[in-house]
Amino acid sequence: MMSPPDLSALNTRGAWPPPAGPRVAIVGSRRPSPYGEAVAEQLAADLARAGVIVVSGLALGCDAAAHRGALTAGGVTVAVMGTGIDIIYPAAHLRLAEEIVAGGGALVSQFPKGALPRRQNFPARNVTMAALSDAVVVVEAIQGSGALITAEAALDLHKEVMAVPGSIFSPQSVGTHNLIRDGAALVQNARDVLAALGAGGEVLDDPLAAPQRLGFGLSRERDGILLHLSDVLSVSAAELARKLDLPVAEVLGRLTSLELDGAVRRHGPGFLRALRTGKERA
Template sequence: MQQGVGLTETQNKTDELFTWLRLAAIPKFGAATYAKLCHRLQWKSSDFFSASHAELLSVGFNASQIDAILHPDSEGIQKSILWLNGGNNRFVLNLEDSAYPPLLKEIASPPMLLFGYGDQSKLVNLQIAIVGSRNPSVSGKEYAKSFAQNLSQCGWTITSGLALGIDGFSHEGALLAKGTTIAVLGTGIDNIYPKKHRKLAEDIITGDGVIISEFAPMSAVRPENFPRRNRIISGMSRGTLIVEAALKSGSLITARYATEQNREVFAIPGNINNPLAKGCHYLIQQGAKLVTCIADINEEFNDLEFNTKVTNSSKMKKNSIECLATDLLLDSVDFEATPLDIVAERSGMSVSEVMSQLLEYELRGLVTAVPGGYIKLGEK
């Protein structure tokens, strides 16, 4: 008897998955339309596929949508099912699943389905998104990694897009803190992109993180899918931190989605001559909060409790940097590569004194040596 119940439950889950895969394949049919029709017609998900051509036409479906409903892409659906059954750490969540991220469900156009690798329960974690340039400066890389690491230690889950640059360093920072990080793909779930980040993707999964995509296995790579990916990144998160971004970039699209979703937007300022700071400065002018330490982020969430030791340490570092602002040697190093002889000339110190002092500052994380000189890192 028990065995029969188990078989029935398994069949019900298979039927439900098949239904949602068919729903997700309907062209130009999203969650908002689905919810409206279900409310108006008192339909369940399966009712869409028991309706006649005339009924579907009467409720507003067009010819291509009706064709997709009545003649589903069985081959594509089978590929998704084969992918799901191809490993123990895979899952597919539909919009009505209890494990579906609640914050994501609140946005205007949540994905009908989420395909994923890893522990799906982590999708309900408290998340903050960190995104930015694919070609960041040395300072940008340091900020992304250190902010992600410190925010992870406070209790945040770090969500980003697995892209080169800021996204990748953000995931790495979370892993350094042994925290949870979630990567959202703009490609089919079986296509880790960029390929350079395959090892990072493996580290995310082995580190109890999650990789998700709204795009089914074998989906073609399309440029327009990446902006769609960005709405998921911001949609699952309480806030979005932009580390570095040009004025025309995907990061600003993510920030716009966050604003539309009534989520917090944070931006790290930079050198006014750095093109990668222009996007952050624009966001700050538009109302994003200027961020210099993690305390600037955490204080915006009075309803949450954080690891106060990490937050207070961040405040102390910030105060320390503010005191160092009058340090002539540190003030002689720019946020772009500054030659050693220029630093010595500006500070009035000998080259040997400068090298000795900058070594100490490098150990404290205030500067870093790069080809051509030193770069000031500021507060982490």
């Protein structure tokens, strides 16, 4: 797997970093079945109502449905782009991109402004999506789909991978069925996703109250992680989870939040406390 970029150095437009709380990437086919598109939109809407930040790739199909579902529910969604943040691709999603920013979300990219949509950019974009998220849900994917790159990257980063079952006659469900066969959690609804994240499986009506009620509390508790990190010897998420007596998924979520703030950085399979250089976030 290619290494994820420095998440604190991403180019961004909109509210960044996102609010504290779990982040779930919802990905899938650019040419989904009507079922797949409906599932992506409904799942994103229900998760957004529970205070989850919905991450996707601004592509046609399942990505766009996920962004729209989150926006319809009044939630926050983040679009990870395979272009510069000033190049909306596909161009048909210009309005969607504006709605994401206006809704309190963000456009993010590891590529410089002006970067065009080149084929080699999108696998790297998919890895970044996985790195930014606490879990990845694949809604539909043909064999060889880019959504499976996101799932593979999530596994390599020790993130939760989930998949939605579909028809055995549908090529769009071959990839998700293979993921489930290989151990991915089966997702039928938002409660399944929340349960896998250790969030109790409660679909909430008030998105603003959700991060506290779901028990993630990143902004209040992340200092506890920093106490267990040094700037010399890297520590894995699994080791931190043992020391803090917390689920690995929750520790990874806090580490990602700290990485976005520039407070920690990845080093091999673990994490180091980042040395500040005078550019401190408020």
